[in-house]
Amino acid sequence: MTFPLIKHVRAFVVRGGGADYHDQGSGHWIDDHIATPMSRYPEYRQSRQSFGINVLGTLVVEIEAADGTVGFAVTTGGEPAAYIVEKHLARFLEGASVTDYEKIWDQMYFSTQFYGRKGLVVNALSGVDLALWDLLGKLRKEPVYQLLGGKVREELQFYATSSRPDLSKKLGFIGGKMPLHHGPAEGEEGLKKNIAELAEMRERVGDDFWLMLDCWMSLDLNYATRLAHEAHKHGLKWIEEALSPDDYWGYRDLKKNAPKGMLVTTGEHEATRWGFRMLLEMDCCDIIQPDVGWCGGITELIKISALADARGVMVIPHGSSVYSYHFVITRHNSPFAEFLMMAPDADKVVPMFNPLLLDEPVPVNGRLKLDDKPGFGVQLNPACKLHRPYTH
Known part of the structure; x- marks a missing residue:
């Protein structure tokens, strides 16, 4: 089976819930005096949002194939992760085959190793990888578990x-x-x-x-x-x-x-x-x-x-x-x-x-x-x- 090549990669940010599930309004159990590494500071003890747990927001990655099929995924990372996807990672996908996910992952990881390895960069990479699997499933007309x-x-x-x-x-x-x-x-x-x-x-x-x-x-x-x-x-x-x-x-x-x-x-x-x-x-x-x-x-x-x-x-x-x-x-x-x-x-x-x-x-x-x-x-x-x- 021949699949259309990847045409375009896009990264978006959205606020209010989503994959950044800590981005909630007041009165939510998830932000009520929960022990954290910042609990040693009394002023940051009551609310995790007080020290910035929700500052990034949700990252949405879309990957469009040449036939117009779009795969997408959501994770955390917000605007900084969107920058990494658009300005760095997209080059390894556009023009590539959707089935080359091993090669694409390898290129994304090792090209960012000098400033990545964990955290925000791997969040961004993860969002791209998940969107790629979503696209592959749609092109094959199969669920990812299959x-x-x-x-x-x-x-x-x-x-x-x-x-x-x-x-x-x-x-x-x-x-x-x-x-x-x-x-x-x-x-x-x-x-x-x-x-x-x-x-x-x-x-x-x-x-x-x-x-x-x-x-x-x-x-x-x-x-x-x-x-x-x-x-x-x-x-x-x-x-x-x-x-x-x-x-x-x-x-x-x-x-x-x-x-x-x-x-x-x-x-x-x-x-x-x-x-x-x-x-x-x-x-x-x-x-x-x-x-x-x-x-x-x-x-x-x-x-x-x-x-x-x-x-x-x-x-x-x-x-x-x-x-x-x-x-x-x-x-x-x-x-x-x-x-x-x-x-x-x-x-x-x-x-x-x-x-x-x-x-x-x-x-x-x-x-x-x-x-x-x-x-x-x-x-x-x-x-x-x-x-x-x-x-x-």
Whole structure:
């Protein structure tokens, strides 16, 4: 089969929800006194938006083929990422074949290595890669999961991330992950409050429902170890992203020191096969959690997952809506998925990247069957105002 060549690449920015799910209005649970690395400063403790978690906004990448077919994807990175896509990365796609995703990824990564490797640049690269897979699926008239080898199960099952795991249980999810509200700077009183919140939630949900804690890079090794042992008394399934993503040595020691039966998880803010190789070879965690919109896209997630599979480590991607669903359903070492509860009070299921995507699937009773729409099966909402800050 011969495919039309790539004609044009475009990058847009949009504000208000979307892939930058922290870009919410006031009163949302996702911005209510959650422990962060900035919690050591009292003035930045109450709100993550106060220190700029939402400054970038959502990046939208469109890739148009010569026949007019358009693939697209969304991730974070906003205007700086749009500049990188338009001014640097586009040259490696325009005039190329959509099937050359391995070569295109290699050229994007190594051409930006002198100022990239992780973070913003890899976010931009990931958005391009995902848009490329969406375009390939549309040209082949197949869903992305079919391009990845097909389903290994008929439906996805989810745990929910929110402030209210008790409500998530009623909505049919298999578990609930809570944000940690108090970091080391709040001392012993804060630690006691964290444990009290967990104990109260355990009482609400009963003994058999999974409970996890998302620590969002906010702890040191001593505090994380103490928290893990105290939380173990209340049946905590895992402790997530407790330390800085650069502290591989700390994660290695936390995994050694954690109570038997408790899982240590991380990787949301890790990138590429080389970053995850460090986590895996140093035995830093039981589950890796790459975000497909941040780690290098589908092309790189395939490699990351293979590394983990060879070591018997599960891959449970960080919540990234359809972009992770199409991958998870094709991998045996990804037995369930994450769903971010984006309703302000975490009391109902709404599309994760609302309002940006049309036809974005959501779980019902904690489960979801993917349809056979081509690509990732979603469309951009024309009511969302896209801004193209740069051209090339």
